[in-house]
Amino acid sequence: MIPPSFDYHAPRTLPEAIKLLSDLGEDAKLLAGGHSLLPMMKLRFAQPGTLIDINRIPELRGIKEEGGQIRIGAMTTENELIESALLQQKLPLLPEAAQLIADPQVRNRGTIGGDIAHGDPGNDHPAISLALDATFVLQGPKGERQVKATEFFHGTYMTALAEDEILTAILVAPFAAGTGYAYHKLKRKTGDWATAGAAVILRMKDGKVSEARIALTNVAPTALRATEAEAALVGKAIDAASLDAAAAAVRAICDPAEDLRGDVEYKTAMAGEMAKRAIQAAAARCK
């Protein structure tokens, strides 16, 4: 399959890319890793007149610690997340979860920013960002603004990103010492999207949960933060009763679309199960 014709630009700087994007309007699309956009173009689900390839803009790549936060350039690839010593030390959920995304070749191209900005509830970084309480840096012709992950996802393929804006970076606070974490993803095979997935971050004090963040992949039109499930854990020990209560709260907010991965009932049940497993795994890592 060959995509429809388009014009192509590969700007070298961010201001250049923003200018192109605002000059060309809604007919232009940003090309990040291309592993969602190019297949959609082949199938004619997307037919942009121009692609603005942002792969040659160095300032959009890389992971660094600044001002007490980890700043991840939006064009950082999944494999770069996996290999990052800084993330392994300060935000180990990200490199661990990225290993469950796609396959080795796709992870060389697929980017964290593309995964988030695409707005696909089947992508993994939206739920992970919700669990991490991440902030997204958006830049447009009017300057820079920051949007919390919790405010970013509006619907399937719909986000807070304006048509003339570029997601440039993801900001996350490093884990406090002793934080437990896990991302559990049920998938049929390597490279598949989740049938259901759950990201969990926990802190424990005196055998009881002091803080919990839980978010879900691919069980609703957007990634979901499961605040009721979080509340069901806080102040409790991790036991059968608290796990069941959290899983029930997770199932209560699921609104999955039936597809080849399963029907609504099955996906809902699996979201509860993934949450249970991720909670137990995160609790085992709490110190």
Next chain:
Amino acid sequence: MSKHIVSMTVNGRKVEEAVEPRTLLIHFLREKLSLTGSHIGCDTSHCGVCTVDIDGKSVKSCTHLAVQCDGGEVLTVEGLAQGGVLHAVQDAFYKEHGLQCGFCTPGMLIRAYRFLQDNPNPTEEEVRAGMAGNLCRCTGYQNIVKAVMTAAKTLQQQEKVAA
């Protein structure tokens, strides 16, 4: 939709061609350069038969534009054998019977080559994870894993001899 002049190194040879932006790398390699070793399988970045090496990284060339390779270095399965001598990875696939119909083999070989550059002494489990982006419908993978393990040993011995 004007054409773009792209120049890149493919298997050590400088090439310069005018391409439409929509030309996928796999079509560029097969149709412009007549390098038909890399195959087109699923065409949706799942199966891995179109895998090539771009600037030292394994990439699925059905989901990459030729214009994006401007200034880059591409290695395809045709670039593995040197002077008529099979690369250790190719030799291992031959000796361990790591193929049946052969359709997935070019992608397997070029991926195995890069995987072993990145991880010269892998466990079997690491081989399976490292090769997870390449599908084979014939072998059941056992002999592919064996071949990659064998190639790892051969490459390590070659390193020692060279050192």
